[in-house]
Amino acid sequence: xxxxxxxxxxxxxxxxxxxxxxxxxxxxxxxxxxxxxxxxxxxxxxxxxxxxxxxxxxxxxxxxxxxxxxxxxxxxxxxxxxxxxxxxxxxxxxxxxxxxxxxxxxxxxxxxxxxxxxxxxxxxxxxxxxxxxxxxxxxxxxxxxxxxxxxxxxxxxxxxxxxxxxxxxxxxxxxxxxxxxxxxxxxxxxxxxxxxxxxxxxxxxxxxxxxxxxxxxxxxxxxxxxxxxxxxxxxxxxxxxxxxxxxxxxxxxxxxxxxxxxxxxxxxxxxxxxxxxxxxxxxxxxxxxxxxxxxxxxxxxxxxxxxxxxxxxxxxxxxxxxxxxxxxxxxxxxxx
Amino acid sequence: xxxxxxxxxxxxxxxxxxxxxxxxxxxxxxxxxxxxxxxxxxxxxxxxxxxxxxxxxxxxxxxxxxxxxxxxxxxxxxxxxxxxxxxxxxxxxxxxxxxxxxxxxxxxxxxxxxxxxxxxxxxxxxxxxxxxxxxxxxxxxxxxxxxxxxxxxxxxxxxxxxxxxxxxxxxxxxxxxxxxxxxxxxxxxxxxxxxxxxxxxxxxxxxxxxxxxxxxxxxxxxxxxxxxxxxxxxxxxxxxxxxxxxxxxxxxxxxxxxxxxxxxxxxxxxxxxxxxxxxxxxxxxxxxxxxxxxxxxxxxxxxxxxxxxxxxxxxxxxxxxxxxxxxxxxxxxxxxxxxxxxxxxxxxxxxxxxxxxxxxxxxxxxxxxxxxxxxxxxxxxxxxxxxxxxxxxxxxxxxxxxxxxxxxxx
Numbered sequence: 102x103x104x105x106x107x108x109x110x111x112x113x114x115x116x117x118x119x120x121x122x123x124x125x126x127x128x129x130x131x132x133x134x135x136x137x138x139x140x141x142x143x144x145x146x147x148x149x150x151x152x153x154x155x156x157x158x159x160x161x162x163x164x165x166x167x168x169x170x171x172x173x174x175x176x177x178x179x180x181x182x183x184x185x186x187x188x189x190x191x192x193x194x195x196x197x198x199x200x201x202x203x204x205x206x207x208x209x210x211x212x213x214x215x216x217x218x219x220x221x222x223x224x225x226x227x228x229x230x231x232x233x234x235x236x237x238x239x240x241x242x243x244x245x246x247x248x249x250x251x252x253x254x255x256x257x258x259x260x261x262x263x264x265x266x267x268x269x270x271x272x273x274x275x276x277x278x279x280x281x282x283x284x285x286x287x288x289x290x291x292x293x294x295x296x297x298x299x300x301x302x303x304x305x306x307x308x309x310x311x312x313x314x315x316x317x318x319x320x321x322x323x324x325x326x327x328x329x330x331x332x333x334x335x336x337x338x339x340x341x342x343x344x345x346x347x348x349x350x351x352x353x354x355x356x357x358x359x360x361x362x363x364x365x366x367x368x369x370x371x372x373x374x375x376x377x378x379x380x381x382x383x384x385x386x387x388x389x390x391x392x393x394x395x396x397x398x399x400x401x402x403x404x405x406x407x408x409x410x411x412x413x414x415x416x417x418x419x420x421x422x423x424x425x426x427x428x429x430x431x432x433x434x435x436x437x
Numbered sequence: 438x439x440x441x442x443x444x445x446x447x448x449x450x451x452x453x454x455x456x457x458x459x460x461x462x463x464x465x466x467x468x469x470x471x472x473x474x475x476x477x478x479x480x481x482x483x484x485x486x487x488x489x490x491x492x493x494x495x496x497x498x499x500x501x502x503x504x505x506x507x508x509x510x511x512x513x514x515x516x517x518x519x520x521x522x523x524x525x526x527x528x529x530x531x532x533x534x535x536x537x538x539x540x541x542x543x544x545x546x547x548x549x550x551x552x553x554x555x556x557x558x559x560x561x562x563x564x565x566x567x568x569x570x571x572x573x574x575x576x577x578x579x580x581x582x583x584x585x586x587x588x589x590x591x592x593x594x595x596x597x598x599x600x601x602x603x604x605x606x607x608x609x610x611x612x613x614x615x616x617x618x619x620x621x622x623x624x625x626x627x628x629x630x631x632x633x634x635x636x637x638x639x640x641x642x643x644x645x646x647x648x649x650x651x652x653x654x655x656x657x658x659x660x661x662x663x664x665x666x667x668x669x670x671x672x673x674x675x676x677x678x679x680x681x682x683x684x685x686x687x688x689x690x691x692x693x694x695x696x697x698x699x700x701x702x703x704x705x706x707x708x709x710x711x712x713x714x715x716x717x718x719x720x721x722x723x724x725x726x727x728x729x730x731x732x733x734x735x736x737x738x739x740x741x742x743x744x745x746x747x748x749x750x751x752x753x754x755x756x757x758x759x760x761x762x763x764x765x766x767x768x769x770x771x772x773x774x775x776x777x778x779x780x781x782x783x784x785x786x787x788x789x790x791x792x793x794x795x796x797x798x799x800x801x802x803x804x805x806x807x808x809x810x811x812x813x814x815x816x817x818x819x820x821x822x823x824x825x826x827x828x829x830x831x832x833x834x835x836x837x838x839x840x841x842x843x844x845x846x847x
Contacts, residue, residue, distance in 0.1 A: 185549040187528040207847060273679045274623070274696065296681040298832045384633035385681040386828040401521065402635070403817045404545060 226310035231317025264379025324358030483537035501761035547575035558756030572807030581740030585777035616675035628697035
């Protein structure tokens with residue numbers, strides 16, 4: 102706010118300077134003209150200084166809360182950082198050893214594959230259901246607003262609460278889901294949702310989809326509201342209704358929003374930790390172990406902070422690729 | 438022109454203030470301390486953040502504080518965040534004067550140099566059970582003492598066993614037979630926890646250790662036999678495969694609901710079990726493979742330590758409090774109310790007599806082994822391998838011996 106007021110004060114002196122300079126040149130160095138020049142320059146310098154000063158809080162904040170942790174994490178990944186380091190401050194440099202250990206671990210490929218499956222599965226489910234619901238709520242019907250706000254619930258619940266409830270719903274012997282399926286005679290024995298190596302990842306993805314729907318719904322609904330009604334009216338005159346209207350009006354108009362939702366979704370999903378820890382702790386037999394959970398386990402359960410940081414950095418790099426995509430997508434969205 | 442400058446001045450002041458604020462704030466955090474000051478208050482940190490333990494420990498601390506002539510400034514943090522809090526405090530040099538640690542974490546923290554050896558103060562370590570001392574020892578020096586400890590045993594539902602005509606098992610064969618016989622309909626014969634955390638490892642240790650398994654190298658015949666027992670119990674359906682995801686609290690809930698006839702659990706569950714008046718339960722040692730083997734139980738419990746805060750006077754007072762917490766009277770009193778076992782072997786006989794419900798646990802604690810006794814700081818890595826092997830075998834991804842071999846090689 103204050104930055105804009107400062108800048109709005111800036112133009113007048115510049116105009117003065119522009120007018121004054123040629124005049125000074127013509128007169129060939131009269132006292133009236135030569136004296137203001139250094140004063141002007143110092144004024145300009147002062148304004149520059151003020152502009153920078155206004156930037157300082159933001160820069161300090163970024164450096165302190167974003168720059169420092171990132172740099173610290175990168176540094177840590179090249180060190181033998183143990184519990185003792187916290188007390189003594191000594192962390193010997195080990196070069197790339199942490200990365201070598203982490204990447205050559207037999208668990209890395211499992212975690213990487215699980216991360217990919219988890220992310221793709223979650224995003225696909227969240228997006229398709231979120232978009233379908235957003236289009237559904239475009240219609241006008243009673244209780245529309247209430248239903249839409251109720252759908253935000255998964256988003257508002259603390260993740261630890263959601264995962265505890267889902268852990269109970271998905272329990273093999275006394276879980277609500279198996280009871281329900283059993284009563285419908287769909288299954289006759291308990292399905293080990295969270296304790297079978299082939300089902301656990303699917304179950305965890307399912308819960309994450311449930312959590313992610315509100316985000317997708319909200320953003321996509323907002324995007325749909327932006328599309329002018331006239332387009333549909335004009336389209337319907339030309340025979341574009343239903344699927345055709347979606348294919349040729351909604352989808353192209355929604356594309357910028359879609360790319361933002363997808364890329365943000367990927368970044369959020371890659372780093373999901375609490376849901377998995379709450380539901381399965383990475384088990385059974387590492388079948389739901391992702392890079393995020395493994396990094397957490399290395400750092401905070403095995404106290405191998407260096408290796409945990411190395412794995413964390415690998416995750417950051419993967420996220421960064423998508424962050425760049427996001428920046429490009431959002432820039433294009435603005436251009437359009 | 439002048440007016441423009443004047444207009445900017447308040448802004449400049451504001452900017453300077455904003456930039457300067459953090460510096461000022463951080464300056465406020467440091468307090469001067471000298472070792473000659475008289476100590477009137479000491480800081481204590483522990484993880485007993487739930488009643489009733491919170492109150493019991495608080496009362497004991499306050500009584501000991503009064504005795505030492507200091508007031509206690511106590512902070513309780515959730516168990517999961519204790520270690521990160523301790524690490525944070527040790528890097529900012531703000532460790533409390535008295536610190537409680539879960540015993541398998543002691544060596545890890547002692548290795549950092551953050552703790553003072555108790556031999557520096559006048560604290561007696563006589564009569565403590567060997568397992569308790571080994572849990573509190575790092576490189577031949579005792580750093581922490583536990584007033585009371587615990588372990589795990591086999592709880593059984595007397596009514597269900599009587600109805601099925603089953604006596605509490607003492608050997609693995611008997612356990613498998615009993616568990617199979619007690620499994621019917623909604624009810625499983627046995628419940629234990631085999632989840633992918635240190636808790637899963639902890640519950641497996643009794644069968645592994647009693648059979649001569651060694652945590653240093655888990656790729657042995659003895660450990661494989663123990664893991665085969667766990668695997669067979671799940672494969673037979675005597676134990677629900679949900680054990681792969683259960684916590685010890687979940688196991689207790691299954692037992693309470695009558696969905697498990699027997700369970701592996703510790704004495705801290707006794708208050709919840711006693712709340713259900715209709716439940717009649719007994720406790721026996723976890724079975725051994727052959728009757729001739731002795732049951733070896735893992736030692737659980739929290740140790741109290743004196744961190745290196747650099748203030749000798751405060752450390753001395755802190756040591757007085759730790760010593761007081763470990764006195765005979767306090768051990769007996771705390772053990773009674775918290776359903777734990779006094780650490781001093783000299784108190785065991787008297788305690789078992791007065792608390793028959795805890796007799797089995799008292800017996801086990803005498804010979805219980807500390808998880809970090811052999812491996813020290815290496816324990817977390819090896820504990821991870823153990824639960825990984827358990828999970829691999831129980832999900833059928835590999836045979837017990839193959840799973841152990843894979844995990845050990847990792």
